[in-house]
Amino acid sequence: MIIDAHAHILPDDYPSDAPECFPSMEAVSGSTDRTLVFGQMRFQAKDAFFAAERRLEEQDASGVDMEVVSPMPPLLKYDLPPADGLALAQHVNHFTAQLCEHAPDRLTGLGMVPLQDPDAATAELTAIKDAGLAGVEIASNILGASIGDEKFLDFFKEAERLGVSVFVHAMPSPMSRLPMSAMGTYVVGVEGIFAAGSMALGGTAAACPDLRISFSHAAGGFAMMLPRANYFWGGSWNEEPVNPERAVMPDDGPSPLEMARRFYYDSMVFDHRTIRYLIDLLGADRLLVGSDFPAMLREEPIAKTLRSMDLPSEQWEDISSRNALRWLGRA
Numbered sequence: 294m295i296i297d298a299h300a301h302i303l304p305d306d307y308p309s310d311a312p313e314c315f316p317s318m319e320a321v322s323g324s325t326d327r328t329l330v331f332g333q334m335r336f337q338a339k340d341a342f343f344a345a346e347r348r349l350e351e352q353d354a355s356g357v358d359m360e361v362v363s364p365m366p367p368l369l370k371y372d373l374p375p376a377d378g379l380a381l382a383q384h385v386n387h388f389t390a391q392l393c394e395h396a397p398d399r400l401t402g403l404g405m406v407p408l409q410d411p412d413a414a415t416a417e418l419t420a421i422k423d424a425g426l427a428g429v430e431i432a433s434n435i436l437g438a439s440i441g442d443e444k445f446l447d448f449f450k451e452a453e454r455l456g457v458s459v460f461v462h463a464m465p466s467p468m469s470r471l472p473m474s475a476m477g478t479y480v481v482g483v484e485g486i487f488a489a490g491s492m493a494l495g496g497t498a499a500a501c502p503d504l505r506i507s508f509s510h511a512a513g514g515f516a517m518m519l520p521r522a523n524y525f526w527g528g529s530w531n532e533e534p535v536n537p538e539r540a541v542m543p544d545d546g547p548s549p550l551e552m553a554r555r556f557y558y559d560s561m562v563f564d565h566r567t568i569r570y571l572i573d574l575l576g577a578d579r580l581l582v583g584s585d586f587p588a589m590l591r592e593e594p595i596a597k598t599l600r601s602m603d604l605p606s607e608q609w610e611d612i613s614s615r616n617a618l619r620w621l622g623r624a
Contacts, residue, residue, distance in 0.1 A: 299583030428458030441491025485513020559583030
């Protein structure tokens with residue numbers, strides 16, 4: 294069984310009486326595609342974004358048994374007025390729930406919330422669960438604020454209490470120091486570090502030990518920095534016993550590596566050598582299959598790189614499906 298834990302949807306339309314700041318979907322001449330118009334953005338969306346039957350056809354063609362579908366990241370537009378942000382989230386969540394009802398054994402949905410208003414976002418989690426959605430997608434930063442900021446702690450505590458899963462998608466920060474040409478590449482690495490690091494170091498992960506949270510694209514460069522963080526924490530190389538004489542920032546809590554092993558990470562990192570490193574450092578029980586479909590083309594068949602690695606059957610079963618079920622609370 295293969296579960297694609299990182300795939301996206303777009304509603305095919307928006308209410309005619311929606312606020313002017315809402316997106317719209319325009320017909321494409323001679324095609325079943327639609328063009329998403331959202332502020333300055335123009336994005337031609339394949340019909341698999343919004344047509345359930347097409348999604349299932351694409352699943353069958355790629356060898357996917359189930360998808361975890363979340364809103365296309367540009368919909369996470371936190372600069373909208375909070376009331377408009379809530380209205381947009383509710384519309385997208387309703388659409389996602391309806392799409393998944395078409396084939397609940399093959400489509401599992403994540404909603405979205407207006408995190409520019411943490412209280413409203415926290416309150417909306419109950420509605421997301423009641424709609425049958427498995428959890429919520431959030432961006433790696435909220436208008437430049439790290440998700441590990443204390444002002445979002447109650448949101449994560451409520452997600453933990455309700456047992457809903459959280460998926461963190463890397464998104465550019467308004468304070469990015471990289472050129473626009475890096476928005477789809479290096480920004481993913483930088484934002485992944487900031488998001489996962491802020492959760493581990495800001496106290497949220499410690500305060501929410503049962504929170505089920507996953508990071509897109511293996512949280513970017515996070516795993517490369519963890520050995521250095523572990524050295525500063527415990528004064529030793531290679532995760533050897535703590536050396537108090539060398540430790541720069543000792544504390545009594547879990548090590549950075551132990552904290553990082555509480556999270557899940559999709560393994561869409563484009564290279565088998567990187568996946569090997571992630572397995573060695575974080576564990577095969579932490580990785581998920583992801584594709585970014587249909588915003589990006591899947592490997593054909595799905596998880597082709599993982600399949601080529603001759604992983605032990607236990608590791609393959611974990612990464613291909615069991616970890617996703619654990620992250621979703623369905624183990």
